[in-house]
Amino acid sequence: MKSIFLKRDTGPTTPASATRADEPPIVIEGLNHWFGSGEARKQVLYDLNLTIERGKLVILMGASGSGKTTLLTLAGCLRTVQEGSVHLLGHELNGADEDLLVTCRRQMGFIFQAHNLHESLTAMQNVRMGLDVHGAQVTTDWQAAASHLLTLLGLGDRLDYLPGNLSGGQKQRVAVARALVGNPYIVFADEPTAALDKESGYQVVHLLKQLGTERNTTTFMVTHDNRILEMADRIITMEEGRIVKDEIQDGWQGS
């Protein structure tokens, strides 16, 4: 099967080159996190330790407010690490400067709880934004890559629609395409299927699985969706800022 994903840029400056192929892409040690300051300062993550293997679909579960999004954004370099260590693709994020954060972010795909599409850009153009960030050499064939991915997600007849003319689920799928089009090493997804019907939710997760087997892409996903749980390689459960359960699923092949 022909790959739908663009070639990864693996220049000497990319973080990937700093990791050995068998090195886990995410290693978290002694991670604590607080929100607020002074009297209102409240701890939301407590001494988390977690190693995530390459190429796996790892699911994060837990009650609302248990700290799932916080953990995801810390691991995905969208939030400054306060205490403890997050090792991402061979780079320590605690104390990382803006340049390193930018380099790391370019190796990730992030699917957010809110789709956050640019209202003034078409579906195609929104997806293009996920490619342009990598520079000219990756974007030469952007149209083919973007339209192929959108078509795969069932949006082949909506390529030039503005988000205002798309349904919530369609917008969410455009956001998925934007996250995946750059062919990331790790995909962080925060309830990516919440707005989707059964069929398109399955498409999205299938795509992520395909990335895992074909490209060894790691997916770290928050979800409550039971249909997806079956497809997971590993399920981590959080409760009040702590990891309380960590199950490896059938078919898991440890490295």
Added chain:
Amino acid sequence: MTALLTVLFGRLPIGWLQLKHNRTRFAAAIAGVAFANVLIFMQLGFLGALVESTRLPYHPMMADILISASDANTLSDGSNIPRQRLYQTLNVSGVADATAVYLGKFDWQQDNGSTVNFQVFGIDPDRKIFNLPGVETARGRLRLLDMALMDRKARNLDPSTLSTIDAGDIFSFEVNGRTLNTVGTFSIGGGFDADGYLIVSDQTFLRIFPNRTAGAPTHIFVTVAQGADPEIVVERLRQSIAADDVIVRTIEDAAKADEVYQTTEKPVGLIFGFGVIIGVMVGLIIVYQVLSTDVADHLAEYATLKAVGYKQSFFLSIVFEEALILAIFGFIPGVLISLGLYEFVASATGLPVSMTEWRPVAVLLGTILMCIASGAIATRRLAGANPADLF
């Protein structure tokens, strides 16, 4: 347009697409920038007219050096100077000729009821003082008493006056109890101090202004000998006259000093200068408002792009793109409206309000700068923020 900009920027013209997406706001923003531009153009136009009209009477002066009372800030506001200074001047080497010139003002009530405020030059009719076509041909006729030459560009002038003179007839009118006979015209044009100019002989001048005496002219016009450097002669004059009741300057220096005084010390000049600053501030506020609202509205989208790995410079470039578009789109109607208003003000006031070639360039550059500064401030919010905190 989008395709063109994509090629131009080497990326999607997000700023342009974003502005275009909200047409009402786009139109309002353009109107705001245009308004600020008109405000700035009008104040600059008035300021320019003040400078231009101040310099108008200096242009045709054929002398090289002007000796005026030391308290003279403008051409006409100084005290009188002792005629003695004229004789001292004539003794300085490098001086070819010197002549006393008298200045005074009067209001002429025309038959149609409107008033013309004339600045009167009393000159020696045997000397070339003004390089003005109408003056050189008719100067001889001023030797007769009560003859006058009139500024055809004088504000509020009844058109029938000019047609009488142009037909070859003498136009007579009464001033301070004497009848003046206008035998010719010339063109200078009024300013903020007077509506226009009138040239008479020194003898006639002293009759119109009975409290002035031949012994106390307003200026001494000095012509230097051929090949002499006016600057050096000015220096010699200062040393040999050595009196603190006069100042000796080249015509150009005197005009420059007059201009500076008018624009920086007289209330009109200050008001126009202040108006320019107000215009710039109004423009800044409008553009900043537009751009910062725009950034605030798209914060979640920008945060998403930041999460994807776009740098601060990318967001700056989007906002600069918007700023540039607003500056240019606002400038075009702004300059067109201003040109129309210039024409209107010039014909309504007779002031030399007109567009100079550098002014649109300066205003456009200033507008772009103003827009870019606003854009830079508007994106500051994005700079240090965690993407996760902006969703």
